[in-house]
Amino acid sequence: MAKYYIFITGGVVSSLGKGITTASLGAILEARNLKVTLMKLDPYINVDPGTMSPIQHGEVFVTEDGAETDLDLGHYERFLNSKMSRYNNLTTGKIYSDVLRNERNGFYLGATIQVIPHITNEIKKCIIRAGKGFDILLVEIGGTVGDIESLPFLESIRQMAIEIGKRKILYIHLTLVPYLYPSKEIKTKPTQHSVKELLSIGIQPDILICRSDRLVPKYERSKIALFCNVPEKAVFSLEDIDSIYRIPIFLNKQGLDNYICHRFCIKCPKADLSMWETVMHQKKNTIGTVIIGIIGKYTEFPDAYRSLIAALEHAGLKNRLIIDIKLINSQSLEFSDISTLKNLDAIIVPGGFGYRGIEGKIIAAKFSREKNIPYFGICLGMQIAIIEFARNVIGLMEANSTEFIKNCKYPVIAKISEWNYRKKSIFNTYKISTKMRLGNQKCYLKLGSLAYQIYNKSIILERHRHRYEVNNLFLNKIEKSGLIVSGWSHNKYKLVEIIEYPKHPWFIGSQFHPEFNSNPRDSHPLFISFIKAAHNYQNKKNF
CATH class of the missing domain: 3.40.50.300 (P-loop containing nucleotide triphosphate hydrolases)
Known part of the structure; x- marks a missing residue:
């Protein structure tokens, strides 16, 4: 009491x-x-x-x-x-x-x-x-x-x-x-x-x-x-x-x-x-403005991204930058040109559920990767980056998530119980609950990776809210093509927690939701680094 x-x-x-x-x-x-x-x-x-x-x-x-x-x-x-x-x-x-x-x-x-x-x-x-x-x-x-x-x-x-x-x-x-x-x-x-x-x-x-x-x-x-x-x-x-x-x-x-x-x-x-x-002093004394695009499907309702918007603002305080957030409906990218992406200094694809607007998010991830615009994929946003990379770099054009296409040819994203649905004998070794992963989970960072440099530690705790995972059966092809896994889960299944694209100035996807651990006093290291990268991109673009 x-x-x-x-x-x-x-x-x-x-x-x-x-x-x-x-x-x-x-x-x-x-x-x-x-x-x-x-x-x-x-x-x-x-x-x-x-x-x-x-x-x-x-x-x-x-x-x-x-x-x-x-x-x-x-x-x-x-x-x-x-x-x-x-x-x-x-x-x-x-x-x-x-x-x-x-x-x-x-x-x-x-x-x-x-x-x-x-x-x-x-x-x-x-x-x-x-x-x-x-x-x-x-x-x-x-x-x-x-x-x-x-x-x-x-x-x-x-x-x-x-x-x-x-x-x-x-x-x-x-x-x-x-x-x-x-x-x-x-x-x-x-x-x-x-x-x-x-x-x-x-x-x-x-x-x-x-x-x-x-x-x-x-x-x-x-x-x-x-x-x-x-x-x-x-x-x-x-x-x-x-x-x-x-x-x-x-x-x-x-x-x-x-x-x-x-x-x-x-x-x-x-x-x-x-x-x-x-x-409040940090808010008053800024040195510039960066434009961040949030590519989602609930963009008419900012409260759907309340913690994410707050985390971006917190990182802006630490970098002494005003954050100009553009909420861009991912479906609009599917049916019109991508001109709305051209003026952005960085792109975020946040978490979400369901197939609606997915192809627009994939378009945004591709644009970011090819144009060297800082990209931050959170939860579904990380999975989107994997799908886009599998299609357009590896050449698996039918790559998808079983959340969207149940029997897709290349299920690069799937529930663990679905990873080996074509190989039942292997599937038996991967019996695990398919319930949603929720709350704090340990993540082990790869020494020397960008994520390791940002956190400056080898083990982190972050909050999850998802059911589908990166399919480990495709990791060999993915990593050989240039995308690296820089964060792994603590359990025996070694689930992918963070991915990076070293050929890109700042391209990171996290399976967890770092925005839930941000506050105006400290901000979150991933967001601080992301906003700094957006400012660097802006300076190079305007040079």
């Missing part, structure tokens, strides 16, 4: 930035030498986001222990030093699944299963488990107050104040304070109604954070405090600002963390936000 709990709810509309606000507050409290972790409660019925479309839900963030979680956990890890786990994301579907499993196993001794107490008890148990060993657990409640789906979560956090004690519980409500341009007025009524809805559930917010496109003036904050039954000093303004990494500094200057520590009677040092000041 955590020593203290902070619950963050949202009102009026969704997408106000609860996740980033929660992460920013966590960062400030962590900067006061407090041990902090965060949790996301999602109201949808899915057990986890793993099978959800990126178009609907955005990216799936993978934790070190292999959980497929909400993208907000990516924000949490980018703002905090502590790592998230499968216990930091909870869905309605997971709760009901666990309760029903317990019921089938006779755990409730024949009792009638109800939302109260069985569902709410399970929610509270999971919240307490997530906070074990921490000073403060911040819990973000997905959705908005008034949603039917969120009611069991809201009821659970209401009960916790009674069971644990109000002195250890604090409720923060994030709400919209819109500015109406025709009348030139800031309107507080939506916030009043949102708090009223929260009160009807039995929760009185202790702190209000008012989201607006401008600073909410003192008069409006006083009005909100009066109508919402909170102290005036507990009403904070969060306006639109130029960088999400400025939010910890912005909230700290208003005294949000001081108010919380005083409320909990916590004695701790003042927040040391020097690292965030360094980040």
Whole structure:
């Protein structure tokens, strides 16, 4: 059990930035030498986001222990030093699944299963488990107050104040304070109604954070405090600002963390936000701009590539460069010319699933390889590079992945169980689960390779999310033709983890997702090197 709990709810509309606000507050409290972790409660019925479309839900963030979680956990890890786990994301579907499993196993001794107490008890148990060993657990409640789906979560956090004690519980409500341009007025009524809805559930917010496109003036904050039954000093303004990494500094200057520590009677040092000041200094003092093309099929929905976009921005900070990201739909490359690729300083093909847009990604990989444009293939992007190389360098024109063409002539990418489907006697030596590889996996780097130079170590840990692998039966032909394997898995099957093309200035593919290990303070070595290569390519191109 955590020593203290902070619950963050949202009102009026969704997408106000609860996740980033929660992460920013966590960062400030962590900067006061407090041990902090965060949790996301999602109201949808899915057990986890793993099978959800990126178009609907955005990216799936993978934790070190292999959980497929909400993208907000990516924000949490980018703002905090502590790592998230499968216990930091909870869905309605997971709760009901666990309760029903317990019921089938006779755990409730024949009792009638109800939302109260069985569902709410399970929610509270999971919240307490997530906070074990921490000073403060911040819990973000997905959705908005008034949603039917969120009611069991809201009821659970209401009960916790009674069971644990109000002195250890604090409720923060994030709400919209819109500015109406025709009348030139800031309107507080939506916030009043949102708090009223929260009160009807039995929760009185202790702190209000008012989201607006401008600073909410003192008069409006006083009005909100009066109508919402909170102290005036507990009403904070969060306006639109130029960088999400400025939010910890912005909230700290208003005294949000001081108010919380005083409320909990916590004695701790003042927040040391020097690292965030360094980040903002790097953002202000840039020497140029590089154009990076992300070749994907969810390009109308940037949240599908949220961690990747963030990792590129982090590497830009380290190289003192502005990153101009172009989201290019891979299908458009299949039906039109490739002029959109010509102005890029580097190309990334990210992870993904399904055949749609694959040929366009292969076109992008070929263009990058032939034109010496820095190329970074991540997960599927690495597999795309293998397919393209097999077709256009080795001459295996029917090379493909069994994910796309089940019985393709040259399955250079396949599940391990499919590697030897034409040689059953050999197949028996490769019996392995075909379930998805998830979470941290060890990777051994080849001495002297570019990857080894970038990491400056021989063993690394990176996060995976994939089912298909490079087919080892084709590796001899691939490596003889000039592509090298510079990273291998730690298990006996020696799976390909990193590939390089030494004849190219910067051509790397990784089977893992390095973007999940990037943050604005440190960035990731692969991304730092990639952005540096993009800048070098730009300089040569413009020379």
